[in-house]
Amino acid sequence: MVQVGRAQGGTVDIEFTAEDVARTRFAVSPLWEVVASVRVLKSGDDGGVHRQWAERVRPLLDAARLDLAPLSRLIAVPAECVPSFLVPPPTTPQPSLEVELATLRATPPELLRTRTPGVDASMERLRADPAGELDRLTEVIAAYWEVAIAPFWPRMQALFEGDILNRAIHLAEGGARRLFDDFGPQITWDSGTLQVIRRSGLGVRRLDGRGLLLVPSAFAWPRIFSNLTSEDWQPTLRYPPRGIGTLWERGPQPCSDALAGVLGRTRARLLSELAHPASTTDLARRIELSAGGVSQHLTALRAAGLVSAHRTGRVVLYARTSVGESLVGS
Known part of the structure; x- marks a missing residue:
C-alpha cells in the first residue's frame, strides 16, 4: 500500500547502510502519473497547482467518453493510500508506459490479496478474475494516458529530468545530506537516518541493502507518497519536483x-x-x-x-x- 506523507503527523525513520546509499537511485513513472492525476481529478482540488491542467483535461475526457470506473474505483479519496500493485516501482530510470503496463498486466494473484482501505470491493472483483480485470484496467489506463497525460508529457518529463539533474549535482557536492536537504519539511536526514513525516505506519524501517527509489511526481504535489513496508516492492518515495509551480504556466x-x-x-x-x-x-x-x-x-x-x-x-x-x-x- 502506497501511503501519503503530510507536514503534520508522526515520523518513520528509514535507516540507511552504506549499501543502501550506494543503491539509492532515481526514476520516473508514467504509470504513477496516470494514477496520481486521476486522484487529483477525483479530489476536486482545482484550486491548487494543477487547476489549469484540470480545466483543460476535463472537457477532453468528457468528449472522449472514457469509462474510467475500472481505474477510478481503485483510487480512494479522501483515503490517503493507493494499492501498491497498481503502481509498481519502475525497474529502469525512464520506463515507457507500455513497459509499466506490461508489468501491471502480469501482477501475480498473491499481490492482489492485500487489503486497501476504501477499495476492498474493487479488489474483490480483481481477485475473482485477475486476468480479465487487469486487461480492462490497462486498456483504460492507456486510453486515459492518450487524452490526459501524453500531450503534456514532454514538459513533465523535462521537469522531472531537471529535478533529477539538480539533485544529482547536490549528491556530488555534499553526499546524502545535501541530496535530501531541500525535499521540504516532510523529509530530513540525520546521521544515516532519513526521517519522513507520515500519517501512519510510524517507527523504524530498514532498507536491508535494497536502497531507496526516488521518483519525482507532478501529481504527488503537495504530498510525499511512500511505500516502505512491503517486502515485494523496492522501497520508494514519490515527491513533488523543484519548479512544480511553473509546470502549467504558458x-x-x-x-x-x-x-x-x-x-x-x-x-x-x-x-x-x-x-x-x-x-x-x-x-x-x-x-x-x-x-x-x-x-x-x-x-x-x-x-x-x-x-x-x-x-x-x-x-x-x-x-x-x-x-x-x-x-x-x-
Whole structure:
C-alpha cells in the first residue's frame, strides 16, 4: 500500500547502510502519473497547482467518453493510500508506459490479496478474475494516458529530468545530506537516518541493502507518497519536483532589459527561461523559436560559460552555470 506523507503527523525513520546509499537511485513513472492525476481529478482540488491542467483535461475526457470506473474505483479519496500493485516501482530510470503496463498486466494473484482501505470491493472483483480485470484496467489506463497525460508529457518529463539533474549535482557536492536537504519539511536526514513525516505506519524501517527509489511526481504535489513496508516492492518515495509551480504556466519568464542589452533579447530570454534545466525542444516551444535557432544560441551561451549541457538518456538538458545564475540574479 502506497501511503501519503503530510507536514503534520508522526515520523518513520528509514535507516540507511552504506549499501543502501550506494543503491539509492532515481526514476520516473508514467504509470504513477496516470494514477496520481486521476486522484487529483477525483479530489476536486482545482484550486491548487494543477487547476489549469484540470480545466483543460476535463472537457477532453468528457468528449472522449472514457469509462474510467475500472481505474477510478481503485483510487480512494479522501483515503490517503493507493494499492501498491497498481503502481509498481519502475525497474529502469525512464520506463515507457507500455513497459509499466506490461508489468501491471502480469501482477501475480498473491499481490492482489492485500487489503486497501476504501477499495476492498474493487479488489474483490480483481481477485475473482485477475486476468480479465487487469486487461480492462490497462486498456483504460492507456486510453486515459492518450487524452490526459501524453500531450503534456514532454514538459513533465523535462521537469522531472531537471529535478533529477539538480539533485544529482547536490549528491556530488555534499553526499546524502545535501541530496535530501531541500525535499521540504516532510523529509530530513540525520546521521544515516532519513526521517519522513507520515500519517501512519510510524517507527523504524530498514532498507536491508535494497536502497531507496526516488521518483519525482507532478501529481504527488503537495504530498510525499511512500511505500516502505512491503517486502515485494523496492522501497520508494514519490515527491513533488523543484519548479512544480511553473509546470502549467504558458507565459515567458521575465527578462531583464539590462541583460538583453548585453546578450541580446533572445539569449537573455533563454537564460531567464533556464530557472530549471530544460531541453532545446522545450525552450523552443516556450520562446516560439525554431529548435535549430535555440540550439545556436545555446551553443553561444555555453561557449561563454553561462550554461552547461547534461545528457540524461536521449535528451540533453541545459542549465545555468553559477556565472549565468549571477547574471540573471543581478
